[in-house]
Amino acid sequence: MTAQELYNAILTKKSYLCVGLDTDSRRIPAHLQREPDPVAAFNRQIIEATADYAVAYKPNIAFYEAQGPRGWESLQRTLEYIPKNCFTIADAKRGDIGNTSGLYARTFFDPASSGLDFDAVTVAPYMGQDSVEPFLEFANKWVILLALTSNAGSADFQQLPVQGEKLYEKVIRTSQTWAGADRMMYVVGATRADELAHIRTLIPDHFLLVPGVGAQGGSLADVSRFGLNRQCGLLVNASRSILYASGGTDFALRAADEARTLQREMAGYL
């Protein structure tokens, strides 16, 4: 999906919501546990319930890998349930020497190899340019580079001064020479909204993937105030607050309520 197609979807749905499919098999309602693939059955209902309000879906790969081969099958089925007009993100936080990154890229971008065909993958930048470039070799696919993450530990390294700027600023500045705003996004946590205005001076045109509203307490109002750009430029993710709004048979209805509430707030900011 191109940036323009993503922006068109945002305008159509009046939403920049990304639903995080962090589907923990232990939290799936009891009535679905008898399904042949409980994770896929749960995700299918979540996707159907939220598709009017979301422009993107982000399965976090850890939740699938933890299930072994079954998890990969659940992931593949889940991708098939996501409407084609939605942006798909493999939140895998990969990155290795170039030779190995190339295989990670095939995992998420080459359906002939793995059966998976995501639009984007999250990548850790700290092994440098040659660890990121293999992901950029796939046409029409996106790299979402970790910049300033939502967790407290982002202070351990990302915010340390390096040659007169914070390390995450250096990541943003340097990586802009690797690809443009048509292929690269950045992760900035919603809990770091205080830095968003500054980040927008570094990357006014890029899309930002912003996790951390909902369960982590980030403010959608602050993220939108400081992060929106001329073409929206935001994908705001919520996972647990939507997926587990109810643990009962009404889980999909409650997920839809949560997604609709976020979408309506977003519509007001667009």
Ligand SMILES: O=c1ccn([C@@H]2O[C@H](COP(=O)(O)O)[C@@H](O)[C@H]2O)c(=O)[nH]1
């Ligand atoms: O800085 C980051 C980067 C990634 N994440 C991921 O986003 C979701 C957030 O889930 P919630 O349940 O809405 O808190 C999850 O997959 C994280 O691994 C992040 O939170 N922060």
